[in-house]
Amino acid sequence: xxxxxxxxxxxxxxxxxxxxxxxxxxxxxxxxxxxxxxxxxxxxxxxxxxxxxxxxxxxxxxxxxxxxxxxxxxxxxxxxxxxxxxxxxxxxxxxxxxxxxxxxxxxxxxxxxxxxxxxxxxxxxxxxxxxxxxxxxxxxxxxxxxxxxxxxxxxxxxxxxxxxxxxxxxxxxxxxxxxxxxxxxxxxxxxxxxxxxxxxxxxxxxxxxxxxxxxxxxxxxxxxxxxxxxxxxxxxxxxxxxxxxxxxxxxxxxxxxxxxxxxxxxxxxxxxxxxxxxxxxxxxxxxxxxxxxxxxxxxxxxxxxxxxxxxxxxxxxxxxxxxxxxxxxxxxxxxxxxxxxxxxxxxxxxxxxxxxxxxxxxxxxxxxxxxxxxxxxxxxxxxxxxxxxxxxxxxxxxxxxxxxxxxxxxxxxxxxxxxxxxxxxxxxxxxxxxxxxxxxxxxxxxxxxxxxxxxxxxxxxxxxxxxxxxxxxxxxxxxxxxxxxxxxxxxxxxxxxxxxxxxxxxxxxxxxxxxxxxxxxxxxxxxxxxxxxxxxxxxxxxxxxxxxxxxxxxxxxxxxxxxxxxxxxxxxxxxx
Numbered sequence: 001x002x003x004x005x006x007x008x009x010x011x012x013x014x015x016x017x018x019x020x021x022x023x024x025x026x027x028x029x030x031x032x033x034x035x036x037x038x039x040x041x042x043x044x045x046x047x048x049x050x051x052x053x054x055x056x057x058x059x060x061x062x063x064x065x066x067x068x069x070x071x072x073x074x075x076x077x078x079x080x081x082x083x084x085x086x087x088x089x090x091x092x093x094x095x096x097x098x099x100x101x102x103x104x105x106x107x108x109x110x111x112x113x114x115x116x117x118x119x120x121x122x123x124x125x126x127x128x129x130x131x132x133x134x135x136x137x138x139x140x141x142x143x144x145x146x147x148x149x150x151x152x153x154x155x156x157x158x159x160x161x162x163x164x165x166x167x168x169x170x171x172x173x174x175x176x177x178x179x180x181x182x183x184x185x186x187x188x189x190x191x192x193x194x195x196x197x198x199x200x201x202x203x204x205x206x207x208x209x210x211x212x213x214x215x216x217x218x219x220x221x222x223x224x225x226x227x228x229x230x231x232x233x234x235x236x237x238x239x240x241x242x243x244x245x246x247x248x249x250x251x252x253x254x255x256x257x258x259x260x261x262x263x264x265x266x267x268x269x270x271x272x273x274x275x276x277x278x279x280x281x282x283x284x285x286x287x288x289x290x291x292x293x294x295x296x297x298x299x300x301x302x303x304x305x306x307x308x309x310x311x312x313x314x315x316x317x318x319x320x321x322x323x324x325x326x327x328x329x330x331x332x333x334x335x336x337x338x339x340x341x342x343x344x345x346x347x348x349x350x351x352x353x354x355x356x357x358x359x360x361x362x363x364x365x366x367x368x369x370x371x372x373x374x375x376x377x378x379x380x381x382x383x384x385x386x387x388x389x390x391x392x393x394x395x396x397x398x399x400x401x402x403x404x405x406x407x408x409x410x411x412x413x414x415x416x417x418x419x420x421x422x423x424x425x426x427x428x429x430x431x432x433x434x435x436x437x438x439x440x441x442x443x444x445x446x447x448x449x450x451x452x453x454x455x456x457x458x459x460x461x462x463x464x465x466x467x468x469x470x471x472x473x474x475x476x477x478x479x480x481x482x483x484x485x486x487x488x489x490x491x492x493x494x495x496x497x498x499x500x501x502x503x504x505x506x507x508x509x510x511x512x513x514x515x516x517x518x519x520x521x522x523x524x525x526x527x528x529x530x531x532x533x534x535x536x537x538x539x540x541x542x543x544x545x546x547x548x549x550x551x552x553x554x555x556x557x558x559x560x561x562x563x564x565x566x567x568x569x570x571x572x573x574x575x576x
Contacts, residue, residue, distance in 0.1 A: 013187055014185040014186060014187050015185065015186060015187070016043045016046065016047065016182070016183060016184075016185065016186075017043065017151035017154060017181055017182045017183065017184045017185075017186050018041065018042070018043025018044040018045075018046060018047045018182040018183070019043065019044075019046065019047035019050055019051075020047075020151070020154045020155070020186055020188060020190070021044050021047060021111070021154055021158065021177070021182070022044060022047030022048055022050070022051050022055060023047070023051065023189075023190050024154060024155055024158040024159070024190040024191070025055060025082060025158070026051055026054050026055050026190070027190035027191065027192070027193060028079070028080075028158070028159075028162050028190075028193055028194065029079060029193055030055060030079070030080075030082050031054075031055055031056065031446075032055070032056050032057075032058055032073065032082075032442075032445060032446055033048070033055065033056070033057050033058065033070075033082040033083070033084060034057075034058045034060055034066040034067075034069040034070045034073070034081070034082065034083050034084070034442065035057065035058070035059070035060060035063075035066050035083055035084030035085055035111075036059070036060055036061070036062065036063050036066055036084075036085055036086070036090060037059065037084075037086070038084075038085065038086020038087065038090055038113050039086065039113075039179075040086040040087055040113025040114060040115070040177070040179040041084060041086060041111070041113035041177055041179065041182060042179075042182075043182040043183050044084065044111070044113070044177070044182060045057070056473075057084075058442075058445060058469065058473055059469065059472065059473075060438070060466060060469050061465040061466055061468055061469055062093060062463065062465060062466070063083075063085045063089075063090045063091075063093035063094040064093050064094060064096045064097060064434065064462075064463060065434070065437075065438040065463040065465070065466040065469070066083050066084075066085065066094065066097070066438075067083045067085075067093075067094040067095075067096060067097020067098060067100075067101075067108075067110065068096070068097045068100065068432075068434070068435050068438040068439055068442075068463065069081070069083070069097075069438045069439065069441065069442035069466075070082055070083035070097060070101075070108055070110070070442075071097045071100050071101045071104070071106050071108055071435075071439070072399070072426050072438070072439035072442040072443055072446075073108075073442055073446055074101060074106040074107045074108045074165075074170070075104070075106050075226075075423060075426055076397070076423055076426070076442075076443060076446055076447065077446070078107070078166075078196075078227075078229060079107060079162070079166065080107040080108050080109045080161070080162055080165040080166065080173070081101075081106070081107070081108045081109075082108075082109055082111070083097065083108070083109075083110050083111065084110075084111045084112075084113070085110065085111075085112055085113070086112070086113040086126075087112070087113060087114065087115065087125075087126035087127070087128065088126045088127060088128035089126055090112065090113070091110075091112045091128060091130060091133065091134075091174075092128070092133070094110055094112075095133070095134070095141060096432055096434075097110075098110055098134065098141045098142055098172045098174065099141045099430055099432070100428045100430050100432045100435065101171060101172040102140075102141050102142065102143075102171050102172055102430075103294070103428075103429055103430035104226065104252075104428060104429045104430060105169050105170050105171060105225050105226030105227070105292065106170055106171065106172070106226055107162075107165035107166045107170040107171065107172075107226070108165060108171070108172040108173070109158075109161045109162065109165055109172070109173050109174075109175060110142075110172060110173070110174045110175070111175050111177055112130055112174060112175070112176050112177065113177050113179060113182075114127075114130070114147070114176045114177055114178045114179065115127045115178065115179065116178055116179050116180040117149065117178045117180050117181065118180070120178070130145055130147070130174060130176050131145045131147070131176075134174050141172065142171070142172045142173060142174045143164050143165065143171040143172060143173055144160075144161070144164045144173045144174070145173075145174040145176070146160075146161070146173075146174070146175055146176065147175075147176040147178065148175060148176065148177055148178070148181060149178065149181060150181070151181050151182070151184040151186045151188075152186055152188050154186070154188065155188055155189065155190050155191040156191070157175060158175070158190070158191075159190075159191040159192075159194050161173040161175050162194045163194045163196075163197075166194070166195075166196035167196055167197050168199075168318050168319045168320070168321075168336075169225075169226065169227075169292070169317065169318050169319030169321070169322055170226040170227055170318075171226075196227075196336070197336075198336050198338055198339040199318060199334055199335050199336045199339060200335055200339040200343065201316070201333045201334070201335040201339065201340060201343045205331060205333045206333075206343055206344075206347060208331055209287075209314055209331060209333070209344075209347070210347055210348075212285055212312055212314060212330070212331065213243060213285065213347075213349075214350070215285075216284055216285040216312070216355070217284055217354055217355060217358075218282065218283045218284045218285070218355060218358050219243075219245055219246075219283060219284070219285040219286075219287065219355060220245070220246055220247075220248065220265070220279065220280055220283040220285070220286055220287070220362075221240065221245045221246070221247045221248070221286075221287040221288075221289060222247075222248050222249070222250055222268050222280075222286070222287070222288045222289070222291060222297070223236055223247055223248075223249055223250065223253070223256040223257050223289045223290055223291070224249055224250025224251070224253030224256050224268075224289075224290050224291040224297070225250065225253065225290035225291040225292060225317070225318075225337070226290075226318075226337075227290065227318050227336055227337040227338070228253075228256055228290065228337045228418055229337070229338055229418070230418050230419065230420075230421050230422070231338065231341075231342075232337045232338045232340075232341040232342070232418075233256060233257070233341070233417060233418035233419040234341075234418075234419045235341035235342050235344065235345040236256070236257065236289065236341045236344070236345075236419075237257065237258065237261065237419050238345040239341065239344035239345045239347065240257070240261075240263050241263065242345070242347070242348075242349045243347075243349045243353065244263070244349075244353050244355065244356055244359050245263060245287070245359065246263055246264075246265040246279075246358070246359045246362035246363065247261075247263050247264060247265060248264075248265045248266055248267065248268040248276065248280070249264075249266075249267050249268065250267075250268055250269065250288075250290070250291035250297045251267065251268060251269025251270065251291075251294070251296040251297045251429055252269060252296075252410075252425070252427035252428065252429045253290075253291065253425070253429075254267050254410065254415050254425050255415040255416075255417045255418055255423055255424045255425040256290070256417060256418060257417055257419070258415070258416055258417040258419055258420070259414035259415045259416070259417065260414055260416060262360075262363055263359060263363065264363060264366060265279070265362040265363060265365070265366050266362075266365070266366040266369060267410055267411075268280065268297050268303075269296050269297055269410070270296055270407065270410070271407045271410060271411060271558070271559060271560070272299065272303075273365060273366065273369040275365040275368075275369070276362070276365060276366070276369075277299060277303050279362055279365070280303050280304065281303055281304070281310075283311050284311050284312060285311060285312045285314070286304060286309065286311050286312070286313050286314070287314045287316070288313070288314065288315045288316065288317075289316045289337075289340060289341070289344075290316065290317065290318075290337050290340075292317065292322050292326075293315070293326060293327050294429065296429060296431075301326070304327070306326055306327055307326060307327055307328050308327075308328050309327065309328075312330045312331075313327060313328075313329045313330050313331075314329060314330065314331045314332075314333065315327060315329040315331075315332050315333070316333040316335055316340050317332075317333075317334065317335075318334075318335065318336040318337060318340075319334075320334045369411065370411075370412060372412070372559070373559070373560055373561075375555075375556050375562065376553055376555050376556065376562065377552065377553030377555065377556050378527060378528050378529070378553070379526075379527070379528070379529055379550055379551070379552055379553065379556070380529040381408045381412075381552075381556065381559075382408070382412050382559075383529050384408075384480075384529060384532050384550070385408055385409060385412040385413050386412070387532055387533050387536060388409075388413065388452065388480075388536070389412075389413060389414065391533075391536055391537065391540065392450060392452055392540075393449070393450050394416055394420070395420075395421075395422050395424065395449050395450075396424065396449060396450040396451070396452050397423070397424055397425075397426060397440065397443040397444075397447065397449055397450070397451045397452070398413065398415070398424055398425055398426070398452050398453075398454075399425075399426040399427065399435070399436040399437075399439040399440040399443065399451065399452070399453045399454075400426075400427050400435070400436040400453065400454045400455065400459075401427075401428065401432065401433045401434050401435040401436040401437070401455060401456070401459040401462070402428060402431040402432055402433045402435065402459065402489075403433065403456040403458065403459050403487075403488055403489050404456070404488040404489045404492060404557060404558055405454060405455065405456040405459065405482045405488065406427065406436075406454060407558060407559050408454065408482075408559060409454050411559045412559075422447075422449070426439040426440070426443060433458065433459045433462050434459060434462025434463040435463075436453040436454065436455050436459065436479075437453055437455060437459075437460060437463045437464060437466055437467070437477070437479060438463050438466045438469075439453070440452065440453035440477040440478075440479070441466055441467075441469060441470040441475050441477050443477075444470070444475045444476055444477050445470075445473055445474075445475045450478070450540070451476070451477040451478070452477070452478050452479075452480070453477055453478070453479045453480065454479075454480045454482070455479055455480070455481050455482070456481075456482050456483075456484070456487075456488060457481065457482065457483040457484065457485065457486075457507055457509050457512075458486070458487045458488075458507055460479070460481050460512070461509075464515070464519075465519075467516065467519035467520065467521050467545065467547075468519050468520070470521075470545055471519060471520035471521070471544075471545070475545070476543065476544060476545040477545045478536070478539045478540070478545065478546050478548070479516075479521075479545070479546070479547045479548065480548050480550060481512055481547055481548065481549045481550065482550050482552045483509060483512060483549055483550065483551055483552060484552045484553070484554045484556075484557075485506065485507050485508075485509060485554060486505050486506050486507050486554060487504075487505045487507065488554075488557055490504070490505045491505040491506075491554075491557070491563070492557050492558065492563065492566060495563060495566045495567040495570060496566050496569075496570050497570070499567045499570040499571050499574070500567065500571075512525070512547060512549040513525050513547065513549055515547075516546075516547035520544065520545075521544060521545040521546060521547050522538075522539070522542060522544055522545070522546040522547070523546070523547050523549070524538070524539075524546065524547070524548045524549065525548075525549045525550075525551070526548065526549070526550055526551070527551050532548070532550070535548050536548065
C-alpha cells in the first residue's frame with residue numbers, strides 16, 4: 001500500500017509540460033507574453049491560466065503585431081521578449097518581428113506550437129519546417145532554432161534560448177513545441193534565471209585605443225546597437241566628456257546618447273544632416289560603439305567607405321562574428337556594451353585636447369539642423385514636433401514604424417536618452433512598416449508610461465487592429481497618424497526614378513477617426529497646426545487611447561523638400 005501511495009503522490013506532483021513552459025518563463029522574470037492563441041499549444045494557454053497571478057498572456061489580433069510587441073518588450077527590458085504563435089501560418093506571420101529582432105539586435109524568444117510528432121514530415125495541416133524557414137545566424141532570421149521533443153528537457157531548452165538571445169549580439173531564438181509533447185506529464189522544475197555574460201575588452205586594446213585618440217585631430221564616435229543599459233549609457237557619457245568627443249547616435253538608436261548634451265552631433269541614419277555626413281567622412285578616427293554599421297547607419301556603406309574606411313576605424317561590438325565582417329577595422333574590440341562603456345569611462349585623457357573647436361562645431365551643426373525649412377500646406381510638422389517636445393513626459397516612449405513620416409521625429413525630436421534611466425525610443429532599424437502601433441501598445445502595457453506613436457496612413461493600416469488589443473487589456477497609446485493618401489516613401493522614390501509615372505503607391509483610406517472609435521479609442525482629425533495642441537492635451541488627459549489624424553499635404557514628402565521639387569529634379573536630370 002505504501003508503494004501504491006508513493007506512486008499516487010508522485011503522480012500528483014506531476015504537471016503538464018505546457019504548464020512547465022510557463023513556469024520556466026516566470027523563472028526567467030517574464031511578466032508578459034504576447035501571442036495569438038492556437039490549438040497546438042492549448043496546454044500552454046492552460047498554464048497561463050494556472051499562473052495568471054504571475055504572468056499575463058496578451059491576446060493579440062495578428063501574429064505580426066504580437067511579434068512586434070515582443071520585440072518592443074526585448075528593447076525595453078533588455079531581457080527576451082516572448083511571443084507565442086501556432087504552426088506555419090502563425091510563424092510566417094510572426095516572422096516580420098523575428099526579422100526585426102535580428103537586424104535590430106533585440107533579445108526575443110518565439111515559441112511556435114507545432115504538429116504532433118506522429119504526423120511530422122507528412123505535410124500535415126499547417127506544417128512547416130521551421131529550422132529551414134527561420135534559418136541559422138546571419139543567413140536567416142534567428143540566432144538559434146530548436147525543437148523540444150523531450151518534455152523533460154523543457155527547462156534546459158528555455159534557459160538556453162534566453163542565454164542565446166541575450167549573449168553576444170542579442171537576437172531572436174525560435175523554440176518549436178510539438179503539441180503531443182506539451183500534453184505529457186513531467187515532474188521537472190525550471191532552471192534558475194539566466195543573466196547575460198559580459199565580455200570585457202582586453203587592456204592591450206584599450207591602450208591601443210588611447211594611443212589612437214592621442215594621435216587624432218578629428219575623432220568622432222557613433223553609439224547604438226543592442227545590449228545597452230542606463231548604467232552603460234551613463235558610462236558612455238562620462239567617456240565622451242573626459243575626451244570631449246562628438247557623439248552621433250546610430251540609425252533609430254537615438255536614445256543611446258542624450259540629444260540635449262553639448263557633445264551630441266545628431267543621428268546617423270536616413271535623412272542625415274548633410275553637414276554631419278561630411279564630418280564623418282572627414283574625421284580621422286571613427287569609434288563605433290555598439291552598432292553593427294549596417295546600410296542605413298553608413299549611408300549605403302559610404303559613410304565610411306566599405307570595406308576599408310579612409311579614416312582609422314575602431315569597432316567595439318558584443319559579437320566576435322560581427323567584427324571585421326563588413327568593415328575592416330584598425331582596432332576591433334570584442335566587448336559587450338556594459339563592459340565596454342565601463343572600460344572606456346576610466347580611460348584617462350590628457351588635460352588638453354586639440355579638437356575642442358571640431359566638437360563644438362559638430363554640436364552647432366546639430367542645433368542648426370533643428371531649424372526647419374519652409375514647406376507648403378496648413379500643417380507645420382516641425383511646430384507639431386515642438387508641441388510634442390513641450391508636453392510629452394520626459395520618460396514617454398516614442399515609437400514609429402518605417403516611412404518618411406518617421407523623419408519628422410528623427411530630425412526634430414530630442415531624446416534625453418538611456419542615461420536618464422529609461423529607454424524612450426522604439427523603432428525598427430530593419431525598416432519594418434507597421435511596427436509603431438503595436439510597439440507603443442506593448443510599451444504602455446509593460447511600463448505604464450505614456451506611449452506616443454507617429455504613423456503614416458499605410459503604416460497604421462498594417463497593424464491598426466491591435467488597438468483592440470490595447471482596449472481589451474487596459475492599454476493606452478497616443479497615435480499621431482499622418483494621412484497623405486499614399487505610401488509616401490515609395491512615391492518619393494518613384495518620382496525620383498520614374499517621374500510622373502505613379503503606380504501602386506496611391507491609397508484609398510478609411511475614415512480613421514471612425515475606425516479608431518470602432519476599436520474603442522478616441523478619434524480626432526485636425527487640418528490646421530493650431531488644432532493639434534488641444535487635441536494632444538486632451539489625449540494625454542483621457543484614460544483611453546487616442547488616434548489624432550493629421551491631413552498632410554502630399555507635397556510635404558520629406559523634412560527637406562517637396563514632392564514636386566523631387567519630380568522636377570528627376571525630369572531635369574533625364575533631359576540633361
